[in-house]
Amino acid sequence: MDDGQVLLYANSVNARYDTIPFPWLVFGEKVKVNTVFLRDSTGISDSMLILFGGAVNRGVQAGHLKMLNGYIEFFMDSSLAECYLQLKEELDKLIENKLQNPGLDILKEGKYLVLSVQELVSGDQCEGRFVFGRDSKKQASGNDKFTKDGTNPKSLLQTLLMRAGHSPPKYKTKHLKTNEFRALVEFKGMQFVGKPKKNKQLAERDAAIEALAWLTHTSDNSANSDDDSPIDVTDNMLKLLGKRRRSKRRPG
Numbered sequence: 001m002d003d004g005q006v007l008l009y010a011n012s013v014n015a016r017y018d019t020i021p022f023p024w025l026v027f028g029e030k031v032k033v034n035t036v037f038l039r040d041s042t043g044i045s046d047s048m049l050i051l052f053g054g055a056v057n058r059g060v061q062a063g064h065l066k067m068l069n070g071y072i073e074f075f076m077d078s079s080l081a082e083c084y085l086q087l088k089e090e091l092d093k094l095i096e097n098k099l100q101n102p103g104l105d106i107l108k109e110g111k112y113l114v115l116s117v118q119e120l121v122s123g124d125q126c127e128g129r130f131v132f133g134r135d136s137k138k139q140a141s142g143n144d145k146f147t148k149d150g151t152n153p154k155s156l157l158q159t160l161l162m163r164a165g166h167s168p169p170k171y172k173t174k175h176l177k178t179n180e181f182r183a184l185v186e187f188k189g190m191q192f193v194g195k196p197k198k199n200k201q202l203a204e205r206d207a208a209i210e211a212l213a214w215l216t217h218t219s220d221n222s223a224n225s226d227d228d229s230p231i232d233v234t235d236n237m238l239k240l241l242g243k244r245r246r247s248k249r250r251p252g
Helices: 046-052 078-100 111-122 136-146 153-163 200-215 233-241 243-247
Strands: 006-008 024-026 029-032 036-039 042-044 064-067 072-075 170-175 181-187 190-193
Touching: 024 046, 046 064, 046 072, 046 078, 046 111, 064 078, 078 111, 153 200, 170 200, 181 200, 190 200
Parallel strands: 006 036
Antiparallel strands: 024 042, 029 036, 064 072, 170 181, 181 190
């Protein structure tokens, strides 16, 4: 069921922040007044959701994981996907054992398992990089194409969206306690968060690069990162966002 606009309860700790730098938000209570409000909310990463968020199943291709019958999908390197599945299986067994034996010392019984989970979760920078079919390995080697030759990633992103018939992207920037800035870019109901940067301009550029990396990754047949020829990102963009618009032009 679609609740429409959802807001954080005014007394919630998270309501103090303009942007929550996590790709997922879990909550304990949902209250309907004039709109829907969430209470007891906590931001979590992809890793936390996969390991502690319920049943996870393999998808149709290597590195594809699904939750809620495919409502949530993750795409990653196949070896990393298997690592998540194996850790989750062992973690579920440990938790079930604890429930059946309350006196069990989890840290003693599952010492290395807990350390492995901690290592995996702490290494997740909360970028949401496994969602929407994004391949983090290919992104890391190919994002330079959005800034080479003086290209402005913000301008490129806006141009692609406008050509596809969509509204310009909107940016939100948060000043972190580390005196750095983290930006979020939103368009067509999707949000992409960049890495912390020393000023707002760089933070927004990085958020735009994250969005472009997803928009241009439509298949495994991505352009070779060693190829200096320009990538036809407009074609990829239209494939992702222009399908509905083009389908209306077809005769009924």
